[in-house]
Amino acid sequence: MTSISGSAELEFLTRLQRILGEGLFSASYKYALLLSLAELSIEQSIAPDGTLRIELDELAERFITLYWRQVAPFKGRILAQNAGRQASIISKISAFKSAAPTLAVARNRxxxxxxxxxxxxxxxxxxxxxxxxxxxxxxDFLYEERLVDRGIVLRPGIAACFRSQFPIVQALVQTAWLSFVQRLPLNRSILGPTSELGEFLFGSERSGLKLVADGLRNVQGGSCFYCMERIRDGGAVDHFIPWSRYPLDLGHNFVLTHASCNQDKRDMLAATGHLQRWLERNDTQAAVLDEIFDAARFPFDADASLSVAEWAYENAERAGALVWVRRNGQTSRLTAEWRGCFK
Ligand SMILES: [Zn+2]
Structure with missing residues (x-):
């Protein structure tokens, strides 16, 4: 058993969060791949040098297993796992499943x-x-990017990290996967226009959100918090500190944005300029905001929101994370500059 230090584990989780928060996801394959690696790390023996070799076939089988239940219909239809056409892996597995009701039967075919x-x-x-x-x-921290005899080799210490951090890895990946599936346009007709599957499962009371949105629209003079252009439709209520980083449903954490800006920001933190304006808004409009949240009977606590924001930016800086600047995927590296906003 290879022992690993706490800082190695922290480093591992930090990088994993960067993959989930900043990587591009056009299909859900990466989530399934991460969960497969995590599970196989637990189930297989780590080599004395701390590496773990995983055969491509084993990885593929685990991958199929993870998707097996997901190709079952949800409210009568198979959920999309891809931003464009249905993911081809889903079509393959679902075709296979139609002739084999269980995984055990499937394996014997x-x-x-x-x-x-x-x-x-x-x-x-x-x-x-x-x-x-x-x-x-x-x-490039999980494995070297090449096949070695039709397998991959997890770098020294990685399988041990997957083992010791498994519950956290699983929670992070599942949460990200869930929100990915929710956001896909193809799934909206199944999940409904306000696809709140995750909110339904883990979220808090959202009944006052419409009122909060109306109030924020006034505070922001009808424009998007991020790009400051006019919002012509209902807009979207964005978690300034993304829900995936910290499940915070307190009033001050909300800003009104274009649906497109909200979608584009995904699970990233907003760039320092946005942080500055958010802090200023909470400060200069404190009384108005309190009134809005009160009227909507929405929980709020300015100090708590502030602490969470500081914690989130602190972590992001340590991770060397990218932060979101504006629509069309414009990002920049977070520098220590953000600290000035809290002075
Ligand atoms: Zn906008």
């Missing part, structure tokens, strides 16, 4: 090895060499 091979090929084509990329950067 003569065509099973072929499905595994096809999924293995997809893994190599799609997520395997993309997972560790964040913007132009290659984090």
């Amino acid at each position: 003569t065509q099973w090895p072929r499905l595994v091979r096809e999924v293995g090929r997809l893994l190599v084509e799609m997520p395997l060499w993309k997972l560790q990329r964040v913007g132009e950067e290659r984090l």
Whole structure:
């Protein structure tokens, strides 16, 4: 058993959060890949040098297993797992499932090895060499990006981190996966226009949100908090500190934005300029905001919101995270400059 230090684990989680928060996700494959790696790290023996070799076929089988339940219909339809057309892996697995009701039956079918091979090929084509990329950067900390005898090798200490941090890894990945599936346009007709599946499961009372939105519209003079252009439709209520980073549903954490700005920001923190304006808004409009939240019977606590923001930016700076600047995926590296906002 290889021992690892607490700082190695923190480093591991920090990088994992960067992948989840800043990586590009056009399909849900990367989530399934991460969960597969985490599970296989627990189930298999780590080599004396701390590495773990995983056969491509094993990885593919685990991948199929994870998607197996997800190809079942949800409210009568199979949920999309891809931003464009349905993910091809979903089509393959779902076709296979129609002739094999359970995974055990499926594994015994003569065509099973072929499905595994096809999924293995997809893994190599799609997520395997993309997972560790964040913007132009290659984090490259989980495994070396090449096949060695039709397998990959987890770097020393990585399998141990997956083991010791498994509950956290699982929670992070599942939360990110859930919100990805919710946001896909193809799923809106199934989940409804206000796809609140996650809120329903984990969220707090959201009944006052419409009133908060109306109040924020007045405070912001009808424009988007981020790009400051006019909002012509209902807009979107954005968590300034993303829900995935800290599940905070306190009034001050909300800003009104374009739906497109909200979508584009995803799970990133906003750049320092936005932080500055957010702090100023909470300060100069304190009385108005209190009134809005009160009238909507929405919980609020300015100091708590402030502490959480400081904590989130502190962590992000330590991680060397990218922060969101404006629509069309414009990001920048968070520098220590943000600290000036809290002085
Ligand atoms: Zn906007």
